[in-house]
Amino acid sequence: MNAQKALTRREWLFLTCAGAVAFFGIWALASLAGLTSRQFLPPPWTVAEKFVELTYQPFSGATLQKHLLSSFARFGMGFALAVIIGVPMGLLLGWFRWADAIVSPLFDALRFVAPIAWVPFAALWFGTGIGGPVLIIFTGAFPPCVINAHRGARYVDRTLIEAAQTLGARHWQIITEVLLPASVPSIVAGLRVSAGLGWQSLVGAELIVASSGIGYVLVKGQASISTSIVMSGMIAIGIVGFAIDALLRRMEVRLRRRRGDAR
Amino acid sequence: MARIRNGRSEPSRLAVRGLTLVGVILLWYVATSVTQTIPPVYFPTPAEVLQALRQISLQGYADGRLQQHFFHSCWLVLLGFAAAVVIGVPLGMLMGWSRRAEAFINPTFLLLRPIPPLAWIPLAIVWLGLGDAAKVLVIWFAAFVPAVINSYAGVRSIEPYLIEAARSLGVRGPMLVREVLFPGALPLIFTGLRLSLQACWTTLVAGELIGAIVGLGHVLYQAGLDLFPAMIVVGMIGVAIGGGLMTAALGWLETRAMPWHRR
Numbered sequence: 001m002n003a004q005k006a007l008t009r010r011e012w013l014f015l016t017c018a019g020a021v022a023f024f025g026i027w028a029l030a031s032l033a034g035l036t037s038r039q040f041l042p043p044p045w046t047v048a049e050k051f052v053e054l055t056y057q058p059f060s061g062a063t064l065q066k067h068l069l070s071s072f073a074r075f076g077m078g079f080a081l082a083v084i085i086g087v088p089m090g091l092l093l094g095w096f097r098w099a100d101a102i103v104s105p106l107f108d109a110l111r112f113v114a115p116i117a118w119v120p121f122a123a124l125w126f127g128t129g130i131g132g133p134v135l136i137i138f139t140g141a142f143p144p145c146v147i148n149a150h151r152g153a154r155y156v157d158r159t160l161i162e163a164a165q166t167l168g169a170r171h172w173q174i175i176t177e178v179l180l181p182a183s184v185p186s187i188v189a190g191l192r193v194s195a196g197l198g199w200q201s202l203v204g205a206e207l208i209v210a211s212s213g214i215g216y217v218l219v220k221g222q223a224s225i226s227t228s229i230v231m232s233g234m235i236a237i238g239i240v241g242f243a244i245d246a247l248l249r250r251m252e253v254r255l256r257r258r259r260g261d262a263r
Numbered sequence: 264m265a266r267i268r269n270g271r272s273e274p275s276r277l278a279v280r281g282l283t284l285v286g287v288i289l290l291w292y293v294a295t296s297v298t299q300t301i302p303p304v305y306f307p308t309p310a311e312v313l314q315a316l317r318q319i320s321l322q323g324y325a326d327g328r329l330q331q332h333f334f335h336s337c338w339l340v341l342l343g344f345a346a347a348v349v350i351g352v353p354l355g356m357l358m359g360w361s362r363r364a365e366a367f368i369n370p371t372f373l374l375l376r377p378i379p380p381l382a383w384i385p386l387a388i389v390w391l392g393l394g395d396a397a398k399v400l401v402i403w404f405a406a407f408v409p410a411v412i413n414s415y416a417g418v419r420s421i422e423p424y425l426i427e428a429a430r431s432l433g434v435r436g437p438m439l440v441r442e443v444l445f446p447g448a449l450p451l452i453f454t455g456l457r458l459s460l461q462a463c464w465t466t467l468v469a470g471e472l473i474g475a476i477v478g479l480g481h482v483l484y485q486a487g488l489d490l491f492p493a494m495i496v497v498g499m500i501g502v503a504i505g506g507g508l509m510t511a512a513l514g515w516l517e518t519r520a521m522p523w524h525r526r
Contacts, residue, residue: 007362015366023371040390105280106287112503112510114465116381117480119472120487120495125305200379204469207384215382222385230385238377245377 042228050228051235059229060220061212064236071202071213072240074130078137079198086145086194087187091179093146094153095171107146115140115197116204123209133205133213140201141194148190152183188255192248199241214240307493315493324494325485327477329501336471336479337505339395340463343402347459351410352452356444358411359418372411380405380466384473393474398467405466406459413455417448450524453517460513464506479505 007015024044031043038046054064062070093100118139122132156179164178206215214237221229288309294300295308303311320329327335358365383401391397421444429443471480479501486494 007366011363012366015363016370019367020370020374022367023374101276101279102283105283109284109503112507113499114461114468114502114506116465116469116472117483117499117502120483120498121492123487124490124492124495196379200381200465203379204381204465207381207469208472218382218385222389225389227386227389230389234378234382234386237379237382238374241379242377 039225040227042231047228047231047235050226051232054217054229054232059217064214064217064232067212067214067217068236068240071206071215074133074205074210074213075137075199075202077130078134078202079141079195081134081138082141082145082194082198083191086142087149090146090149090151090187091153091175091183094150094183095175095179100150107143111143115201116208119205119208122205128209128211132209133202136205137198137201141198144190144194144197145187148186148193149183152186153179155186156182185252185256185259188248188252192245192252195244195248196241199237199244203237303492304490305492307496311493312496315491315497319482319494319497325477325482329497332477332479332482333501333505335477336467336501337509339398339478340402340460340467340505340509343399343467344406344460344463346399346403347406347410347463348456351407351459352414355411355414355452355455356418356440356448359415359448360444365415372408376408380408380462381469384466384470387470388474393476398470398475401470402463402466405462409455409458409462410452411455413451413458414448417451417455418444420451421447446521449521453513453521456513457510460509461506464502464509468502 027041028043028045031038031041035041042050051064056063058066089103093103115136118136119132122135126132126135153175160178160182161174164174169177202213203215203218206213207219210216214233217233217236218230221227221233292309295303295306296310307315315324316329318324319332322328323331325332354368358368380401383404384397387397387400391400425447426439426443429439434442467478468480468483471478472484475481475484479498482501483495483498486492486498
């Protein structure tokens with residue numbers, strides 16, 4: 001692909017392992033060298049121990065799994081809302097030009113407001129329990145849903161639409177029978193972006209307003225100046241975020257393959 | 264199939280935009296001030312927002328005037344963003360060019376990438392306290408990952424024959440980077456920078472909401488505490504304008520940097 005030759009499998013494996021060792025090695029050395037106290041920068045194994053400990057010993061009210069579960073429930077609600085409202089809205093905007101002309105400028109203007117900036121209103125309108133964080137996740141996850149459904153609907157093969165129209169399809173039928181199936185790949189790609197942003201917004205929301213959940217673990221760890229708790233929480237966030245993304249990516253690949261066969 | 268344009272000309276598009284915004288402001292005025300469908304406790308009237316704007320620009324709010332908050336936030340974003348560009352773009356290009364460097368650095372990336380930038384905030388606070396340094400660190404991280412990934416993809420996207428041609432003409436070393444790799448990777452680099460900038464603003468707002476002395480996020484935080492909806496709106500508008508201006512500046516830079524490339 002490039003001017004550089006591809007590596008042999010052995011070379012690649014060696015360098016990758018060396019890279020991983022270097023990462024953990026530098027971390028451990030920095031911690032052991034005594035530049036800062038161990039509390040500020042614990043070595044990797046202390047963090048790993050803490051991570052395991054948190055899974056059975058409750059911290060600020062619950063074990064790590066329970067915190068994750070309550071975070072995930074919030075995320076699920078916000079993300080589901082974003083998909084349920086965002087995808088149909090994107091399709092409608094892709095079909096009705098007049099609606100597009102009215103809504104798009106507003107949407108573009110609102111998009112400049114970072115999702116996290118909704119935190120004060122979210123707390124004011126829905127409280128800090130479930131409603132507030134869900135609204136923030138929603139504001140993070142919503143735009144990619146709309147944008148990708150909209151783009152998908154816009155780029156649908158014109159002949160398909162015309163064929164449906166000659167057969168007497170109504171607006172509603174065109175949207176559900178032509179636009180929706182044709183824009184599924186674009187929508188699914190949008191879902192991945194959307195889930196990533198939603199998960200990130202969840203973390204932000206929980207850092208600021210919530211009193212449970214994985215973000216709250218970070219806040220509590222920070223308050224007690226325990227880097228190992230903060231890092232354990234970050235690892236848990238990373239794992240779940242990675243899992244969500246991997247799941248959606250698999251869906252995307254499978255879908256693309258099936259469509260490739262169908263054509 | 265090419266997208267069918269609806270023969271509407273640019274000026275009338277602008278007119279629709281303008282009319283929509285006027286309509287929304289009217290609707291806002293009527294719903295909050297005339298019929299009071301939306302109680303002022305939840306959402307302010309236009310007059311209240313103007314009042315809050317006057318208050319924060321003349322007398323100041325949350326320990327500073329609007330200009331101070333605004334420029335402070337922009338400054339932090341600029342610092343973090345610039346640092347990420349200066350370090351991230353060369354690193355990404357190196358990874359794109361050398362398979363060895365890629366294999367060696369990739370593990371670190373795979374480990375750090377799933378952790379959303381916002382989750383670094385507590386760690387940054389533990390390490391660096393509530394001052395500006397912690398925020399710049401997190402903003403840097405938020406912008407760093409997209410900058411690296413897109414610079415990497417940018418170098419990889421260069422047609423191999425271009426590199427071969429340059430080489431056969433005797434172009435090597437720094438000249439190859441300056442004349443072939445950098446210009447070739449630039450379109451994707453700018454895509455990455457746009458993503459980076461967005462991530463920077465989100466992170467900044469979250470960081471300032473969690474703890475700050477001045478800044479737009481601090482205004483939002485204080486307004487949330489004081490149950491002062493009008494000031495929340497002012498803060499959100501400030502965030503939107505800051506993000507919008509910087510995105511516009513980046514777009515301008517993009518057209519200047521790549522006169523050959525039209526989007």
